[in-house]
Amino acid sequence: MTGIGGFLGAQDPGGYSAVTTHGLQTTAEGLLHLTPPGAAISGTPLSFNDTANNSRWATWVRGSLYLSEFLSRVSYEPKDTNSVRSIALSFDNHDLVELLLPSDALLAEQCSHVRDYADLRGDRGAEIVSQLGFPTEYFSMILGMHVAQHKSTVELITATQVVAAHMAMIAKHALAVRRPDQIDGRILPMIPTPGHGSFPSAHATEAYAVLTVLEALATSWGGFEDLDNRIVMMRGLAERIAVNRTVAGVHYPIDSWAGATLGTAIGKIILNLAGHTGVPVEELRYEPQNQDFSDFDFSQNGGTMGLHSCGQFQTSAAPHFSWLWDNALTETQKV
Incomplete structure (x- = not known):
């Protein structure tokens, strides 16, 4: 499972072992008599509602802040009009992405693409299994990153994919598209079919x-x-x-079209x-067609394959993402 669990528990030690807990307790009892009685010395309060405190928090806490900062400005509307069903996602009341529900006939046609791709399973098996979680290592390989040198960049990647996973789940739930193996019994997936919609x-x-942010x-x-x-x-x-x-x-090619769009x-x-x-956000609408997926078609020929740009907008900065971005900028690679 990718995305949703990306931050859970990060830098949270949880409970100690029973032996350590007992040892800490007896040590405390043995040390407290060395200090004088009386009230504690008052300290300096931390800044109120300030990103200057972010570095004090555990990674999973910052992850919650990034997610809240993004989702608080999201709205969405499932549409069912004139025999066309879709999910429309908005940000700050601007249209962001509308994904149209594929027809049953189109899903049946797409199954032939899925069956054809099975020939590559022997070559790509290691990639497929290692990418069940988000493949940060694969992007790190290209940019020469190391977790010790690029902590904020890795955190930015994780924040991006957590947000993306949540947004995808909103669309998946509304559109409720069956997985390929639920349409065509000859597909026989090589990994467990995920427990949510395909598109x-x-x-x-x-x-x-992540590609967009890292570029x-x-x-x-x-x-x-x-x-x-x-x-x-x-x-x-x-x-x-x-x-x-x-x-x-586990996915049709049109699922990748919709995912790349979103x-x-x-x-x-x-x-x-x-x-x-200086980064305008395009308002996009994707109407699935019986196409295979490639980045070339997505980036160069989308307009002839069901992907339409309906306008542009920009939106205001947010404190926690700005803090994270500024830290990631300091991790520049000088080669």
Whole structure:
């Protein structure tokens, strides 16, 4: 499962063992007599409602703040008009993404693509299994990142994919699209079929959201002489993560189209929240067609394949995402 559990428990030690708990108790009893009686010395209060306190909090606490900061500005509306059903997601009352429900006939047609992709399972099995959780390591490989040197960047990646997963689940619930193996018994997935709807793909949503954020971050770092090559590889990676889910037998290609659409929009919203100026958010509408998915088609030919831009907007920065972005900017790669 990706996304939703990305921050849960991070930097929270939980309970101690029974032996350690008892040892701490007896040690405290043995030390307290060494100090004088009386009231505690008053300390200096922390700043009120200030991101200066963020570095004091456990990672999972900051994760809750990022998620709340994003979702508090989201609204959505399931639409059912004139035989067209869709989910429309908005941000700050601006239209963000509308995804139209695929027909049963289209899903049946898409199953042939899913069956064809099964031939790649032998080659991609390790990728598919290791990408059941979010594949931060794969993006790190391209940008030469190390968790000790890029703590804030990794946290930004995690925040992005957690937000993306939540947004995908809103759409999945409303549209309630059956998985490929529930339509065609010949698909026989190589991993367990997830317990939620197929459309859009959360993996594609997360991958394209992270791609959008990391492309802007790596560009802002200004340290890569071969930046164009790295961006090309990141785009290829986002596509590969999405397609791997079709190879595994749990997603239609149109799921990746919808996920890439939603993820790109989410990534641009996060850049706006981070105070990264000059990044307009496109208002997108995706009407699924019987197409395979590729990043080239998504980025170059989307207008002829059901993806439509309906306008643009920008939105205001938010304190916690801005704090995280500013910290990630300091982790620049100088090569």
